[in-house]
Amino acid sequence: MSQGTKPARQERSRQTRDRLVAALDTRLREKPFADITIAELAQAADLSVGAVYRRFENKDAFIPVIFELYSTRLDAFMSGEGRVEVDPAAGLRSALHKACGAAWQFLVRHGYLVRAAHLYARLRPDLIGDDWEELLGQARQSAATLLELFGDEVKRRDADEASQMFTYLMNTLPIERALYREEGAAVVLTISDERFVAAIADTLYGYLVTAD
Amino acid sequence: MSQGTKPARQERSRQTRDRLVAALDTRLREKPFADITIAELAQAADLSVGAVYRRFENKDAFIPVIFELYSTRLDAFMSGEGRVEVDPAAGLRSALHKACGAAWQFLVRHGYLVRAAHLYARLRPDLIGDDWEELLGQARQSAATLLELFGDEVKRRDADEASQMFTYLMNTLPIERALYREEGAAVVLTISDERFVAAIADTLYGYLVTAD
Amino acid sequence: MSQGTKPARQERSRQTRDRLVAALDTRLREKPFADITIAELAQAADLSVGAVYRRFENKDAFIPVIFELYSTRLDAFMSGEGRVEVDPAAGLRSALHKACGAAWQFLVRHGYLVRAAHLYARLRPDLIGDDWEELLGQARQSAATLLELFGDEVKRRDADEASQMFTYLMNTLPIERALYREEGAAVVLTISDERFVAAIADTLYGYLVTAD
Amino acid sequence: MSQGTKPARQERSRQTRDRLVAALDTRLREKPFADITIAELAQAADLSVGAVYRRFENKDAFIPVIFELYSTRLDAFMSGEGRVEVDPAAGLRSALHKACGAAWQFLVRHGYLVRAAHLYARLRPDLIGDDWEELLGQARQSAATLLELFGDEVKRRDADEASQMFTYLMNTLPIERALYREEGAAVVLTISDERFVAAIADTLYGYLVTAD
């Protein structure tokens, strides 16, 4: 299993691809990618197995689709209900709280995609190309902008490092609890979701306002 | 696939088990558990397939062994070179720095175990029993002790919540970078390991000294 | 191992199934079902192992096929050379003699199927559904008709019980000798097949004309 | 798997053998011989696997034991509670009724042995030697004696054939219902056990008193 997607020249092809992507999305909510069979995807998309192989060279070629889905959902969320209106007057802490709340929302809703994306970013880094990097690059850009906006509150000396860490933390802190709840490191947490979100916002805040 | 280990009546049995555990440890450095076959383990342990099944009911019965290994290594590390000498006079920040450094060391060395443990704690929570919870319970205990020691510096109102979050952060912050380096969320990080460790120590510190 | 057959969408599928059924029929003449492997069936049908599993969910799914074969052969036999022309004028004894002769013929020819069917009707009654019961129900129906035809000769008080017993005896008496010849209870028999058939016809006759 | 038992020279050996025989008896009540493993027998007899192989060359060597058990039980039954007191004055029909009643009792109680014995008499006739034949030979002897006793009632011309058939019928008629109840040919029977026993006695009677 390796390599990539096949180009879709015709309109029908595009539809076929879309249906497969939708099928993958649906199945991913139920079980890990490794447990999903091609036959299952074909059936969910109401296609034949052969038709699947016409669009995708092999099973691995679906892995980038996971990232595609992730990306698409994230974009939609960020420009929709997940949009964070930053009020400079309200201060950094408030902005972080809003941002963490939005991140939490997204994770709760699209966690299954994030989970799969994370897993395969690690398992098969060769298959995802630059999507992942690009995604995080954008995030870092936003982080830099935000930190600049609250330049007076932020005490970190190295602005570049700060925006890197900010991105890292944002993509790391809420994941464990949001995705695995009772399992994983989150078992120690008995506090409510609200307090948890507040706590990670404070964590970010604490990092930024602590001089090194 | 499910359930447990079989009792060993003879001394030889014990050895066989040990060899299988060692074989698992070795293979786990190379690839995920799901990709390791029983035949492979047997060969690595210089045994026949049947001998494996005399010690382990089925493949799943190896999953608890991952945690066993993790636990054992962690204990050894913590009472050996990983031991953190807290100097009350040096302050909280210094203590956190040391702790993060130790955690980092452990992860760099035994990351493959932590990785597998994390994965299966999520994938097959039914198979690990209370080991996981126990492990984190102990960690939280230590956290509580530490925070008490630096009670004057810590500004969090709820001490219980603080020790929970401290444990969560400690088990969450360094993982991503230590385990997946170039892949995952850590791609954004261009800073050195040293600075990274310092940064997460600061993150913890920031959280604790920020009043809510 | 359990459950059923898979639907065949294409004509080729049907052929594949037929070939597997034929392969089973062939192998069953040589050895018990338990000793026949899937690989063996595949080879006999000139197919791959995977192709077998596309038609049959698992090995157990072949068990109903045994009954299917039995049923089919029986129907064919009964409406062909096995047809028994009852001559009311010739009397009950003659009719029974003909019927026993036909049953004997069938058993000699298709004994291997009857043997397997009997075995699995007992070993895995869950897998055969109502086929078995239905088959015997029909037999009983025929029995009732026959007994009615010779109502004056039959001395049994309870006609219902008589037709039940008749069916039971018909399906029990010849089996042992026909199927296992030298082995089983038939070792005591040194008489010829002809005399044996006559004897069981007489046994049935004796039962029916003996008043209770 | 083939061949035979090993001689038991010592007292301890004899005990070991007895325990294995008892273990086989116990397990046979639960499941078919083919499904019983050597390890299971060893455990049930509180022996090691090696010890089993010291007494029995291989698994097949247990098959004759099935017949041994059958034989032993039958002897015990026939000279105990199963003893049939024939009253010449009461007539043939009464004697047959008693005999069928006894046979039924035995089958109900030791059916699992009869079942296994029948199966392996057919599956592996090579392994049972003459035990089987001998057993039936004795039965036939008894039959001959009985028929002679009621020589005036019996109308069969060939006494030899009659005793053969009598033995065959006795070992054939009740089996199906006694051993397989709901499954097999007995599904057609809705009558009670008592009536069934009476019916097969009548069947035997009918055969004997019907002139050929």
Added chain:
DNA sequence: AATGAATGAGACTTCATTCAT
């Protein structure tokens, strides 16, 4: 001689991928 651990052939089953129709 006894124990039970080890062997290893072989059975069932799955599924990514290919290919005849």
Added chain:
DNA sequence: CATGAATGAAGTCTCATTCAT
């Protein structure tokens, strides 16, 4: 081009039998 049947490698697991201790 589409369909879904066929392929076959690979993996898990069982258990009669052997053999080291």
